Amino acid sequence: xxxxxxxxxxxxxxxxxxxxxxxxxxxxxxxxxxxxxxxxxxxxxxxxxxxxxxxxxxxxxxxxxxxxxxxxxxxxxxxxxxxxxxxxxxxxxxxxxxxxxxxxxxxxxxxxxxxxxxxxxxxxxxxxxxxxxxxxxxxxxxxxxxxxxxxxxxxxxxxxxxxxxxxxxxxxxxxxxxxxxxxxxxxxxxxxxxxxxxxxxxxxxxxxxxxxxxxxxxxxxxxxxxxxxxxxxxxxxxxxxxxxxxxxxxxxxxxxxxxxxxxxxxxxxxxxxxxxxxxxxxxxxxxxxxxxxxxxxxxxxxxxxxxxxxxxxxxxxxxxxxxxxxxxxxxxxxxxxxxxxxxxxxxxxxxxxxxxxxxxxxxxxxxxxxxxxxxxxxxxxxxxxxxxxxxxxxxxxxxxxxxxxxxxxxxxxxx
Numbered sequence: 456x457x458x459x460x461x462x463x464x465x466x467x468x469x470x471x472x473x474x475x476x477x478x479x480x481x482x483x484x485x486x487x488x489x490x491x492x493x494x495x496x497x498x499x500x501x502x503x504x505x506x507x508x509x510x511x512x513x514x515x516x517x518x519x520x521x522x523x524x525x526x527x528x529x530x531x532x533x534x535x536x537x538x539x540x541x542x543x544x545x546x547x548x549x550x551x552x553x554x555x556x557x558x559x560x561x562x563x564x565x566x567x568x569x570x571x572x573x574x575x576x577x578x579x580x581x582x583x584x585x586x587x588x589x590x591x592x593x594x595x596x597x598x599x600x601x602x603x604x605x606x607x608x609x610x611x612x613x614x615x616x617x618x619x620x621x622x623x624x625x626x627x628x629x630x631x632x633x634x635x636x637x638x639x640x641x642x643x644x645x646x647x648x649x650x651x652x653x654x655x656x657x658x659x660x661x662x663x664x665x666x667x668x669x670x671x672x673x674x675x676x677x678x679x680x681x682x683x684x685x686x687x688x689x690x691x692x693x694x695x696x697x698x699x700x701x702x703x704x705x706x707x708x709x710x711x712x713x714x715x716x717x718x719x720x721x722x723x724x725x726x727x728x729x730x731x732x733x734x735x736x737x738x739x740x741x742x743x744x745x746x747x748x749x750x751x752x753x754x755x756x757x758x759x760x761x762x763x764x765x766x767x768x769x770x771x772x773x774x775x776x777x778x779x780x781x782x783x784x785x786x787x788x789x790x791x792x793x794x795x796x797x798x799x800x801x802x803x804x805x806x807x808x809x810x811x812x813x814x815x816x817x818x819x820x821x822x823x824x825x826x827x828x829x830x831x832x833x834x835x836x837x838x839x840x841x842x843x844x845x846x847x848x849x850x851x852x853x854x855x856x857x858x859x860x861x862x863x864x865x866x867x868x869x870x
Contacts, residue, residue, distance in 0.1 A: 458850055458862025460547060463564065464554035467522045470532060473515045474542040483542040484514050491537040493518055497527035509534065525551060528558040574813045581806050588799065593785060601782045608778060612771045618762075634747075680712045684719035688712050815843045822848070828855030831866050845869060 462468045474483040488509035494502040509518040516534075524530070534545035553562035588594045676692040680699065689696055689712045700709040713719060761767055815833055823830045829848045835841035846866035848856035856863055 460549045464551035464557035465526045469519050471517045494533045496531040571816045578809050597785050604778050608774050615767045682717045684713050684716045
């Protein structure tokens with residue numbers, strides 16, 4: 456039996472074959488082909504008579520298999536004499552290529568120049584993608600520049616925040632503590648006064664016009680006693696003077712308008728209500744108010760400070776906002792970061808494969824007859840030391856190829 460014949464899948468082809476006499480010694484050259492003598496079996500299916508009849512080529516024969524008959528991965532052509540046997544039965548094995556349904560999907564008739572052109576086109580496209588991603592204006596380079604800018608601003612914010620925290624940890628707490636103490640003191644004084652007031656019911660009973668008039672008249676008399684030093688006042692307001700001295704009979708003695716009234720004290724020059732005392736009190740109040748104002752002004756200065764206050768913080772926040780807007784303008788035109796990483800990795804892998812395929816397509820191919828079995832070798836063009844492919848050559852039965860008369864059936868990875 457001859458070796459395997461390789462033919463393209465689904466394409467009409469001519470198969471040449473020889474026949475031997477029934478004794479297997481000499482070629483049979485005078486056979487007259489008949490239509491029923493030739494059958495095909497496709498991929499192990501049923502045998503069917505060939506569409507065409509074999510042709511006598513002189514000392515050998517041939518038969519044309521149609522495109523339909525060639526639509527199989529493996530085709531068995533059987534030539535058997537339907538009449539009295541005048542030659543040995545003949546079997547021809549055909550394997551197809553160049554189709555996904557063929558025995559060998561790779562198209563052996565494909566032009567390598569066409570493949571090289573397509574590889575060059577893909578290589579150009581990949582280089583363009585890499586250039587776009589590396590573009591400093593709207594590619595990954597721009598994104599990195601913006602991220603670096605953010606880091607710079609964040610570092611500045613962090614530094615300013617530390618200054619603010621340090622400042623508020625020393626000046627503000629003590630100042631706020633002083634203000635809080637002052638407020639507590641005032642509230643305590645107000646409470647002491649309000650605790651001495653009558654309840655709401657008692658206040659309501661004083662609300663009539665008659666009561667108000669009487670109270671005012673009584674208060675006027677007390678004021679007269681306290682303010683005036685006239686002897687007539689003590690006589691006219693004797694009832695009120697008695698009331699004042701009702702519990703004053705011991706210790707300091709009774710109150711006398713002529714000696715103890717505000718007017719009498721002022722005239723004597725020894726009272727607390729002198730202009731000098733009033734000036735001292737006013738000066739003390741002014742000093743305390745000035746101190747409070749200084750503290751408040753310091754707080755406002757700290758918070759408004761353009762270097763380490765709220766002003767600096769606002770400037771930094773405005774800078775961050777500007778950088779974020781710029782990042783958004785760039786990232787709106789980019790896929791997400793995960794997609795960019797995946798694309799970049801896959802592009803590098805594709806670029807590596809394309810470079811290898813291009814090198815193989817441009818390389819030199821030969822059969823190394825010095826090895827056992829013979830080997831198919833593809834090496835770098837002009838450089839036999841750089842090999843890309845080395846495969847063992849086998850016949851259809853898997854035997855090593857070591858002679859030019861053997862039909863190559865397939866190639867395998869070296870053992």
